Amino acid sequence: MSQNPILKSLIAEQLVSDPGSARGRLLTEAARLFRDKGYERTTVRDLAAAVGIQSGSLFHHFRTKEEILKAVMVETIRLNTALMQAAADQAESPRGKLKALVRAELESINGQTGEAMAVLVYEWRSLSEGSRAEVLELRDIYEGLWLSVLEELSGKGQLKAEPFIVRRMLTGALSWTVTWYKPERGGLTLDGLTEQVMAMMGL
Amino acid sequence: MSQNPILKSLIAEQLVSDPGSARGRLLTEAARLFRDKGYERTTVRDLAAAVGIQSGSLFHHFRTKEEILKAVMVETIRLNTALMQAAADQAESPRGKLKALVRAELESINGQTGEAMAVLVYEWRSLSEGSRAEVLELRDIYEGLWLSVLEELSGKGQLKAEPFIVRRMLTGALSWTVTWYKPERGGLTLDGLTEQVMAMMGL
DNA sequence: GTCTATAAAAAGATAGAC
DNA sequence: GTCTATCTTTTTATAGAC
Numbered sequence: 547m548s549q550n551p552i553l554k555s556l557i558a559e560q561l562v563s564d565p566g567s568a569r570g571r572l573l574t575e576a577a578r579l580f581r582d583k584g585y586e587r588t589t590v591r592d593l594a595a596a597v598g599i600q601s602g603s604l605f606h607h608f609r610t611k612e613e614i615l616k617a618v619m620v621e622t623i624r625l626n627t628a629l630m631q632a633a634a635d636q637a638e639s640p641r642g643k644l645k646a647l648v649r650a651e652l653e654s655i656n657g658q659t660g661e662a663m664a665v666l667v668y669e670w671r672s673l674s675e676g677s678r679a680e681v682l683e684l685r686d687i688y689e690g691l692w693l694s695v696l697e698e699l700s701g702k703g704q705l706k707a708e709p710f711i712v713r714r715m716l717t718g719a720l721s722w723t724v725t726w727y728k729p730e731r732g733g734l735t736l737d738g739l740t741e742q743v744m745a746m747m748g749l
Numbered sequence: 750m751s752q753n754p755i756l757k758s759l760i761a762e763q764l765v766s767d768p769g770s771a772r773g774r775l776l777t778e779a780a781r782l783f784r785d786k787g788y789e790r791t792t793v794r795d796l797a798a799a800v801g802i803q804s805g806s807l808f809h810h811f812r813t814k815e816e817i818l819k820a821v822m823v824e825t826i827r828l829n830t831a832l833m834q835a836a837a838d839q840a841e842s843p844r845g846k847l848k849a850l851v852r853a854e855l856e857s858i859n860g861q862t863g864e865a866m867a868v869l870v871y872e873w874r875s876l877s878e879g880s881r882a883e884v885l886e887l888r889d890i891y892e893g894l895w896l897s898v899l900e901e902l903s904g905k906g907q908l909k910a911e912p913f914i915v916r917r918m919l920t921g922a923l924s925w926t927v928t929w930y931k932p933e934r935g936g937l938t939l940d941g942l943t944e945q946v947m948a949m950m951g952l
Numbered sequence: 953g954t955c956t957a958t959a960a961a962a963a964g965a966t967a968g969a970c
Numbered sequence: 971g972t973c974t975a976t977c978t979t980t981t982t983a984t985a986g987a988c
Contacts, residue, residue, distance in 0.1 A: 584874050586789030590964060603972045671787050707949040714929055715922040715949060722921025746910040746918060748951040793982060806954045808983065
């Protein structure tokens with residue numbers, strides 16, 4: 547199992563769980579179930595069965611079911627903030643940076659960690675009030691990354707609408723791809739999809 | 750209670766429930782609860798309380814809780830197909846038609862029927878397999894309306910990306926506005942938001 | 953058409969043995 | 971760290987009176 551160097555360093559810093567560990571495997575399976583069935587429809591018995599243990603044993607790892615949801619969200623946003631940062635750093639021009647961000651977010655949503663990204667976007671309501679604050683704080687960092695690139699682009703007159711509105715439109719549009727984009731069949735590659743998104747914005 | 754003439758004629762044809770009727774009021778309240786708490790977190794007791802009856806009495810109107818979800822979706826898509834058709838018919842040019850569709854969908858999502866539109870988009874997973882077919886059939890008509898306008902625009906060389914991809918991006922982007930767009934505070938009107946969306950596409 | 957009462961099942965969580 | 975067994979609560983749905 548070869549691992550992304552970014553993921554590797556986050557694991558070393560204990561900011562995300564090793565996918566090979568018991569906790570990591572549970573969170574991976576939880577993300578998949580939460581995306582497919584929704585958090586509420588997923589029972590603790592489903593979660594336990596997915597990693598091959600009994601439901602009672604789950605509570606040795608997490609105090610409540612909601613704590614699992616929160617962990618999925620926190621670790622996902624930490625990982626993806628690092629991924630976006632790395633993507634943006636690779637490019638020089640503002641346009642190149644935006645394209646790299648779009649590509650990276652599409653990859654996250656439709657790739658291995660896609661389940662977890664979808665959970666982050668669509669299961670917000672199921673997070674308890676207390677947990678929201680922590681996730682929100684992390685999300686602000688993530689969004690700040692996007693905004694700084696969009697504002698740079700806007701400053702050069704290359705953006706046709708307001709940066710914060712463009713970002714919100716992109717959030718909706720890119721996350722929605724999880725419901726329809728199937729890279730396996732049909733000729734549209736991730737790069738092709740990225741191009742379409744950029745083209746749509748006249749970039 | 751003055752009513753939209755389009756809504757009025759749909760009620761007359763018994764394609765959607767009168768919001769004043771018992772059934773109509775229940776569906777309105779159900780849509781609101783389903784959007785705010787999610788379908789699964791909303792109990793039949795919540796639904797009953799929202800219209801001032803006991804939970805047992807609900808089952809005189811609907812056989813199951815899921816039937817309520819399905820009814821919300823079916824009636825919402827019927828109403829909105831009619832609304833989009835009327836909007837598109839008002840404009841002459843392809844660009845004008847697209848703008849009218851964007852405006853109308855934003856209005857639906859963020860206006861009085863917005864709760865129900867959000868349910869349609871975000872509660873799809875909670876619909877039983879059997880019910881999906883019926884809703885899907887109606888959705889195809891709705892989407893066909895958008896596609897014909899986008900293809901017309903594309904034929905004139907005014908669209909920078911493929912019609913079906915643009916539509917899917919718009920679906921995600923416009924429905925996502927329900928999570929952040931607050932017309933009351935902040936200066937952005939619905940027309941302003943519509944302009945931003947069109948501008949983003951270079952239109 | 954709504955009420956009360958309750959059946960029947962499902963779900964989150966706990967306790968103690970191994 | 972996982973198992974079995976079970977408690978407690980919640981939830982959908984039903985039955986029959988009014």
